[in-house]
Every structure is written in C-alpha cells, then in structure tokens.
Amino acid sequence: MTEVPAAVALHGVKKAFPLGNGRSLDVLNIEHWALPAGRCTVLTGPSGSGKTTLLNLIAGVSLPTAGTIAVHDTNISALPEPRRDRFRAQHIGYVFQTFNLLSAFTALENVMLSMMFAGAIPKPEQRRRAAEILARLGLGARLTHKPQQLSRGEQQRIAIARALANHPPLILADEPCASLDAGTAREVLHELLSVCREAGTTLLVVSHETAVLAAGDQVVDVTAINRPEYRVGAVERV
C-alpha cells in the first residue's frame, strides 16, 4: 500500500456524553487514526457506533472529551471557537443526508452563503463563482429556484455545490445518498466523486449503501477504529 499524507489525524480522541448523576456515555475512543489525503474514504458501521459523532468532531462542530484532531496539520479542537468556525468555513465542506438547504434562499444564494461565512472570496466574485459551480453540477437553469421548487436529486447537488463553494481540501458527507432513490443516488454519488477527484479533495463519506461502499478508495468500519488497540493502517480494501 502506498504511503499517503494524512488529511486528518486523530490522537487519543475520546468523546463521552454526560448522562447526569456523574455518569457518561462513552461513544468514541480512538487511539490513533489518519484519513489519507486526496482519497475517498467510506466510513461505515452500525447505528449508534459514533460515525456522525466522528464527523462532527473532525468538522469541529463538537469538541472531543480528550485528544487532538488535526485537519491539514491544524489542531482544530484546540482553536478558539471563532477561529474554528472560520477554519471550518474555509477548509471543510459539509454534505448532509437531508441536504439542509436554507428554504428562504435560492440555489445560488445557498451556495453564496457558504462563501459569505468563509469570507475568502471577494463579494463581487461570489455570484459568478456560485453560478459556475452550480452549472458544473448541471444546475445552470436552476439558479433562482428555491429548494422546495427542486427535486431531491437537485437539492443534494446544490448541497454538494455549497460544500465545494470555497474549494475546501476536505469534504465530509453524512449519508449523502440515503434520502435519494437508487438512480438519483448513483448520479449524485458519481458527481460528488468526480468533482472531488478532479480537485484532489479528500472525501470522508458516512454510508451503508453498497454503491457508495463500492465507489470509495477505502472503507473503514468505525467499530474497528473505535478501540484503544486500533493502529494506523488497519483498513480494509474493497
């Protein structure tokens, strides 16, 4: 197996949720794990095994109880919250299972919002860039449509465009095809993978779908890494 630099590296990461009365629920306990850069990794595992929690920790939307999480050599969990937010906006794209598009905004505005939060692209250029990305995903004629006027497949494409808006080096996708029919899921997956591969973006996808498992460069079962004895390299080739 070729040595690939890590886009994300976890060291001694633990995540526990308080249950009250001094008790807590331990969800994650990852001694060491690295996500190879520029690859598509599919994270799988049973319900409640901590897949989404792991995604949230990598995105910096929640903090680990212990340990460090480095995203492109930046310890995201150690950053103060405003800097963590800015880092996430500029370096991490997020695709949700239920798209999570903002209903009051058009397709174009949904993508531009992501740019506004990142603050990296000059305002006059945001509209052009957003239109360009949407056109690349086949939504050139849907720029002024609101989410509720679009099909589910189109909505997920907008969500992908939004995740790509700031050209982040890392995209996290939580069950991106789970709300789509098989045909649409295949198309959306294909587009997500092709745009990420084209840009050399690291993609971490949480999924149970066979098509997604088959499309990834590697599949990681979260129950396999979520143990103290787990070490780098214990990945399963598909």
Add this chain to the structure above:
Amino acid sequence: MTVLTVALKYLRGRFVASALTSLSVALGVSLVIASGLLSRGIKQGFIEGTTDYSLLVGAKGSPTQLVLNVVFRMDVPTPNISYGTYRDLQDDPRVEVAVPVAMGDAFQGYRYVATTGGYFAALPWRRKTFAISQGRFFRDDPPEQPAYEAVLGADVARRTGLRVGDRFHEGEEMAEYPLTVVGILRSTDSADDRAIFISLASYWQMNEVSRKMQVKPLTAVLVRPKRMSDLAGLHRGFNVTAETQAVFPSAVLLNIFNVLSLVDEVLALLLVIVAIVVLLYLFVSMYSATLERKREIATMRALGARRATILGIVLLESCALAVIGGALGVAGGHGVAYLGASMLGGRGGPVANLFVVGALEPVVFGGAVALGALAGLLPAVLAYRTEVAENLAPLS
C-alpha cells in the same frame, strides 16, 4: 451577500408572519404618534385660538363655559347679559376697548356671532388680524334699521359654498329675515373661521325674544383695559354683582390644560401598555421563528457561520421589522391624526399645527427600533447558543 441581506431574506421567507408583526408595530406606533400629534395640536389650537382680550364679561355661571362658547364657539351659550353692561364698560375710564358679542343660532352648524365692527379692528396690541378675501365687512347698522348683512368665516364659505351676494336663512321661521353675504374672511386658523358674523341690530331683529320684548341681549363683552393694573379691579367689580361674572381667558385656558394633562397621563399609561403588547408580540414572533429555524441555524454554523453572525442575523431581523413597522406607524399616525383633526375641526374643536415635525416622530421611531432590538435579544441569544451537533443530529 451580507448579514443584512440574509436577515431580510428570512423576513421575506415568512412574509405573512413578518407583515403581520410589522403591522402590529405600525399600529402601536401610529397610536402613539396620533395621540401625541392630536394632544399637541389641541393645546396649540387652544393657544392660537384664544382671544387677544384680557377680560371676558358675561352672565354668572361657569367661567369655562363662557370662554369655550364665546372664544372657541364650543359648548352651549351662557345666559344673556344686558346691553347696559356693555354701556357701563364703554363708559368706564379704565377700559380701552369693549366689544359686545351675542351668540345666536346656527346655519348648517355654523354659529351666528353678532358683534360690532370693533371685533375686526386692527389694534397695535392684537396678534390676530382680520382681512377680507372677498367683499367687505358688514356695517354697524342702527338698531331700528338692520341690514341683515353677513360676513362668513373662511371654513363656512368653503363648506357651505355661499358666495358674496348670496342670501340664506336657516329654517322656515327665519325666512322673513334672510341674510346677505357681503364678505368672506381670510382664514385666521381659529374658531372665527367657523363663524357667521352679523351686526347686533340684525341679531336683535332675528331674535324673537328681543324683538317682542324690546331688549338688547348680549352673551359677553370682550374687554381690554387701558392699564394692566386696572385688570384686577375690573375683574373684581364685575364678579361682585349678582348678574355678571368677569373671567380671565388665560386662567380658564390654564384650567383646560390641567384637565388635558390628566388625560395625557392616562393616555401615556395606555400607550405604555400598547408598547408592552407590541414588544411581546414581536418577541413571540421572533422567538417562534428562531425555534422553527434551529436546524437551519445549526446548518449555518456547520457551514462556518460564527455565533456572532447568527446573533446579528436574528437581531437585524427583529430591528428590520421594527424599522418597517415604525416607518409605517409614523406615516399612519399622521394619517390618523389628520382624520382625528378633521373630525374635531368639523365639530368646532381647536386643532392646530398638526404636521409640524418635532421631536415626537424621531423619539417614537427610535423607541420602536429600540423595542425591536429588545424583543429580538432573547431569540438572538437562543440562536447564538444553538448547539450544532444536537440540532443536526435528528435529520442528518
């Protein structure tokens, strides 16, 4: 895209709720503005409409009724005084000017005011000046030869459509004594605009009692002393008699203002309640909108929006609702005040200077925006504290 455009997009996204919330703010603001304008206008109307004369002599009774009726043409006339009272005043060496006034019936709601040419005289100490826009003043005809000439106030001419040369009378019983319009006054912005001036001789002939009993009744005499130091003596002199009273119009006006200030205090209390209701409505609207949007807020945070950005969006939404409602309210308040003033004016009420923009409008508008910010504060903090992972979890 900016934080403001995001806030405005959200408002447009729930158009009906936003419109209703703004409308409630607008109603509250217009109530405050209209009350303030009308209260100020009524006081100003009383001040501007008051007489230049220092003393008013009339029949024993209520001083307020005498002033309201003789000066502002409101309320019912007080009982009559005799012409002799006027003669006494005319002959009094302390009196510079005495003008007799008799309040008669009305034509289409506009009261006949019988007086002499002295009523319209331009004197150095008078603020009020009378000018004719058409025709001339009536002549002070002798009692035995009434000319039945009438001079119309500006509002009377405008509302009744009477012109110089027209003859008119109210009711069949007055058909024998038709009046001829000989002049129309320029507007004086006072109750005189709503009066029909006739000579005393005409009035006495038109009045059945005075005609049959050969008396010359008057309602009041307007008095200006030669020296202000004589005022107290004149006042005392006419008050000790059983038939007459002398009142200072300015003192009565002060009493009226005292009553109005009580009304203002009650109104202020009501307006505070209105402000609290509007604040609560705005708060509930913003609070429920924030609760409904927790997933969207969590999504924005997951996309990299800072907590301060989310706080700003919600606060701006609340302030924008208040700004829109405040602006509509200021305009609407002027509209309501205009309607109120028209109704009051139509009934002879004194209202003036309604549309002079003062401190009221910016203060009320600023207050509405401050209320908007206050109402949005808790929902904004709720949005600020939204936990991202927790609110994405159920659907992600």
